[in-house]
Amino acid sequence: MSSSQNVKQHPAVIQASNKAQYYVDQLDKELSKYPALTNFEQTTQIPKAYAFLGGVVLVFVLHSINAVAQPVSNLLGWLLPAYLSIKAIESPSHADDIQWLTYWVVFGFFNFMETFAKGVILYYFPWYFATKTVFSLWLQLPAFRGAEKLYGAVVRPAFHSVRARTGNGATNSVPPESTAQADTLRERAAFATSD
Numbered sequence: 001m002s003s004s005q006n007v008k009q010h011p012a013v014i015q016a017s018n019k020a021q022y023y024v025d026q027l028d029k030e031l032s033k034y035p036a037l038t039n040f041e042q043t044t045q046i047p048k049a050y051a052f053l054g055g056v057v058l059v060f061v062l063h064s065i066n067a068v069a070q071p072v073s074n075l076l077g078w079l080l081p082a083y084l085s086i087k088a089i090e091s092p093s094h095a096d097d098i099q100w101l102t103y104w105v106v107f108g109f110f111n112f113m114e115t116f117a118k119g120v121i122l123y124y125f126p127w128y129f130a131t132k133t134v135f136s137l138w139l140q141l142p143a144f145r146g147a148e149k150l151y152g153a154v155v156r157p158a159f160h161s162v163r164a165r166t167g168n169g170a171t172n173s174v175p176p177e178s179t180a181q182a183d184t185l186r187e188r189a190a191f192a193t194s195d
Contacts, residue, residue, distance in 0.1 A: 024049045024050075024053075025049075027049045027052065027053070028047065028048060028049040031048045031049060031052055032048075037051075037052070059072065059076070059133070060130070063127070063129055063130040063133065069129035069130070070129055072129070072133070073129040073130075073132045073133045073136070074111075076133050076136060076137070077107055077111075077132070077133070077136035077139075077140070080140060081100060081103050081104070081107070081140045084096075084100060084140075085100040085103075085104070088100045098148070099142070099145065099147070099148065102147045102148050102151040102155075103139055103140055103147035105147075105151060105155060106139055106147045106150050106151055106155060107136065107139060107140075107147070109155065110135075114132075
């Protein structure tokens with residue numbers, strides 16, 4: 001028996017292999033909820049779990065190269081939310097509008113603040129863009145709804161504090177004419193896309 005066969009038959013290697021396969025199977029079950037990934041798997045004959053893991057490794061590698069870390073991080077913070085924001089605009093429900101409006105407010109504020117401190121942050125925190133990507137995913141993924149949490153805990157109280165100091169008074173309700181204007185804009189967008 002060769003040494004490579006001895007290693008493959010070692011109980012620790014067998015146990016690790018079985019555990020890894022278990023997690024890949026669990027990931028495959030979760031990814032099966034998304035028809036686009038199932039179509040990808042059927043088209044390319046690449047298991048969706050392996051394609052997903054390969055994508056994660058690729059993002060990790062791209063974050064390791066400083067020249068592309070910031071664009072990759074910003075792309076991941078923009079791509080899915082932009083797509084889902086367009087879907088939210090086109091949908092009749094207002095619930096998804098709130099999710100994406102809060103995301104863009106928090107993400108935009110975060111990016112704005114980043115411009116002032118990026119040099120200092122990158123000097124003391126070398127994996128900043130990888131962390132920013134994870135933070136962006138936490139903000140945008142519906143399972144976490146991080147943008148809504150951060151908006152409620154930080155942005156909204158700060159906004160109301162500034163508004164109270166400037167004397168504009170804080171109102172908690174949306175005027176009916178604002179809702180009517182939003183509905184009119186939605187109708188115009190639907191009409192423009194149907195032409």
